[in-house]
Amino acid sequence: MIDIASLEVEKIDRGLGGLVEDCVLVRHATGDRRVAGVFAVPGEDAPAVRRAAALCEEAATGGELSLFEPDDDLMIFHRNRREADFIFREVFRDNEYLRNGVRLPDRPTVVDVGANIGGAAVLFGKAAPGARIFAVEPVPHLCRAVELNARLHDIDVVVIPCAVGDAPRRTQITYYPKNTAMSGLLADAADRDVLKTYLAGQEEAGSDAGLDAMVAELLAGESIECAVQTLGQALDGHAIDRIDLLKIDVEKAEWQVLRGIGDELWRRIDQVVMEVHDIDGRVAASVALLEGKGFTVFVDRNQDLLATDMHGLYARRGPVGPDPAAPPWRRPLSTRRALAAAIRAELGGELAAELADLPVERFRFGTALPRDARGEIDTAALIALLTEEAADGTAEGGPLPEIEKKLAAIWRGILKVDDVSASDDFFALGGTSLKSVRMVLEVHEAFGEDVLPPDQLFEGSRFDEIAAIIRGNMR
Template sequence: MTVFMFPGLGDHYLDMGRDLYREFPVFRAELDRCVELLEPELGLDLLTVLFSAEPAEQKPAEGLDLRRMLGRDEREESAQEQRLNRTEVAQPALFAVEYALAKLWASWGVEPEAMIGYSLGEYVAACLAGVLSLEDSLTLVARRAKLIEASPAGRMLAVMLPEEELAGLLGERLSLSAVNGPEFCVVAGPAEDVQQLHDRLRAEGVVTRPVRSTHAFHSAMMRPLVEQVTALAAGLTLNAPTIPYVSNVTGTWITDAQATDPGYWAEHLVSPVRFADGLRELGDGRQLLEAGPGQTLSSLAAAVRGGSAGVVASMRHPLERRDDAEVLRRAQAKLAGEERTEAPDAGLSGTERTLTEIWAKLLPVDEIPVDVSFFETGGNSLLATRLLLRVSRAFDVELTLRQVYETPTVAKLAAVIDARRSGTELAVDAASSETGSAERPRFQLPNGLWVTHQNEAETRHFYEDIFDHRTYAKHGITITDGATVVDVGGNIGLFTLFAHYEAKDVKVYTFEPAPPMFELLSRNVADHGVNATLINAGASDAEGTAEFTFYPRSSGMSSFHPDEAEEKHNLRTIIANQREAGAADEIDQLGAYAEELMDVRFEAIPFTATLRPLSAVIREQGIERIDLIKIDVQKSEHQVIAGIADEDWPKIRQMVLEAHDGDGRVARLTELLTGHGFTVLAEQDELYRGTDIFNIYATRGESR
């Protein structure tokens, strides 16, 4: 028997189903039909919101990677994504995609003998079961969504606790919103109450994760809508189901009386989703097919059933980069029994064997095939966080959640770990020898440029700051054709590349003291044909040498003036600011493991680095003017400035620097730059509120 599972909100994404719409006429026709029926209700053509104007590029996804501990979210939502994420649009869009997908499966002879939906997904099940016609289903879904959109906002929180234990912690204002597994529940309610519970549970070491949601679905906050939803349902024709499906409200089979009672559909809005009970009601002998975007229900089913056998997802996860048509074809093969899996055997590598042991401790399965996805064997984002931390301890490598989604099997993830370990060792070797010739990881930036790098999470963070937020090119700071730019603190060269591509015929002088980063900088400059002179030294106030503390896992915090306590404080403060801004879903997944992971970040390697004053390089290179100096050197900015001789200040037109203000440095630097004729602006990004990190922007007319 095949059971269709229909997901609710949370796993939807821009361009969901686009590949199916392009390749499968049945899906296209059914989706077009829904779009046409919805247009009078929504006042728009849903396809203009659901699909981007051009095919979606492979963008970095919201997920745990350590850039979140260093900076902002990877990117802001586009205007189209914001429209799609509005409840009044997202719910009808999700219904339409799931309905069209179910009809596509039916055209291939795969029809449900039973169904289970999650939240909104129950409406799709009811429609296919004949409880509501398609027209009435879309009307009810769209008008219900408008009511929710107009209601007060709320928050939801996933909690790794059993229902019985969690119930005593909710108080009067919080509601149990869903029971997804033996120790996996969701809480909903007013934002401040959810935050208080979150803080309390984190302090007790309980893993929690904010759920992407604008409202407190399936909670008491929906209670004011009960009469209106009842009236909406009462105005439609409700029929007894012709296909059995499981009720979210009871966790067992829907009855004819419930399905045809308008009050049931209002009660559905305020009652917890008893999905785990529903899965148990279905039993183990049925094949479960997730007919909708994401793979959340497949993961939940695998966790409840103790394995992924007979569980099939038919669309990609939002963080995956695969074509939905490819995922669907794989699902077809799996349903037909044509896809084989490889069980663990004595031929496993050491890395694969260790990974298998780690997975076995996290997942509710007896055997871990090396070519089956973590998320098809009961894994979810919370468990993936634990996986990352255990991998970090076992292999001394740092991976991102994106890598778990992109390489979710033991075999694939082991290959990533082996490559990363090799790359890390080579980075260390390059610092102590001249043999740094081995291959380094290559990475494609969101703008299409390829770079050789050290750490994907950090590279994404730097890209966002430099290219997306233009941190070093705002408040009047410009790079024009023929400019001369000095990049102090070059790292792997992203700002050097930014300057190169910002204008024509730009000449860059780049300082980088750490040998591993200088090697990467050199490769990137050569690969992109940048007109750059590279200086393997730190800029300072005098010639000499000094010990440089290099953090391989957090190279941007490497410093001639290391202060681990201060650096950890800054990271903790940044994390708190992100959480307050409501943009730290993946950070919150770290739970009680955050401090342990932070310790890993600050494991250091010392180097003896050369120091050069800026003016010495200006003289050697015959530099007659400098259009922009960018300085980002982790608490050495005052020494860099002191290395500029009086006769060289008139050559400088603009300067932007990151300054650490623990000793009143920002005020002193502002005064110094003002004294040299610059107009100065010092600002602190809201992200860094509570730290000593500021940016200083100094501009004036043409260099003199």
């Protein structure tokens, strides 16, 4: 645990260019005087991190969403970490949408049906600056995530809160809070088999019972009432002359979306990329419908989903064909970890060496440093912020209590790492859904049944967070 009394604040006066406007170190006043944390206000060279600092404060009031960096060049607000990681892999790393001839022109108009948390919208906005994006999503929590992610990345996104189908009506949508990407109008028992097949394909499966338990937890659903409109009705009033790209990902309801598009709207659509579940010949029917509207269509498969019924359709009023090339979307200094690395490099010398091993979580970026009534930096407030996470009794840089010792051994065995610290994240160290199943089983064997219920596992994935859950349930 951090000794609050042993900390002092040191202001960094040397120039950091446009990286930060204000920066202080919190370090130990005795002993090796190592740095315990860095507080900084992002500068003009890191506009995304500046926006993130403000939006994190706003998102914290709702408690539903948090910010995650799945890559050195991407931040995204999400409902749960595991799924945000999946969205990064599918949308950005594997480039599921802008491939096989589908490209965005300058300043395009894009309609994203089934926007989820806005991952695809962020890609479209980054790949084509100036894009105008209409994100259609029926789940209120996910609409909020789309809004925050659009503001985070300074992208022009209009959120349209409804479902899309072949006729207007009121209905119930099944929402899976822990697996939002599979939520939909036609969610059913078959979702369990699809998810289990996907998870089992990610690594060598361990306990089948454990996998079943994880699938059951991920697909614990709730019903949400929503309005269904045809695509034309959903877009009515937005003065859209042309749709450069229509993206559809609506979990088995894609056929209804296609059937609800009128001929006049079809004439305004230039490209379509969509996920199709091949139920009752839907892939062939969708290809025939699109070809009948004047598109050339290419059918592709995600290699991770070959054992499922899911296919990708890429349609253009022009040539299409196999081409996985991804558009450029990366920007410098677009994450907190990238800014932290830049600060280390800019400081140089002994101070950079001191900060080399400081976890990125110990770099705190905010809209302003706390100040007292005289306008001076409030040292006590900074130290209090840094030590909040130590209040539950977990360790950082010191001897581990018994719970942490056993948990660290479990992590080392599952994740094949040499060492574990309080701020390490299970998924950042290579954890997957199946590995989390193994962790739960081994934790129960080490500490007793129900000390780490699967639903609580989704509340936090850092070592200290999981240790705190175990400690709380053992009391």
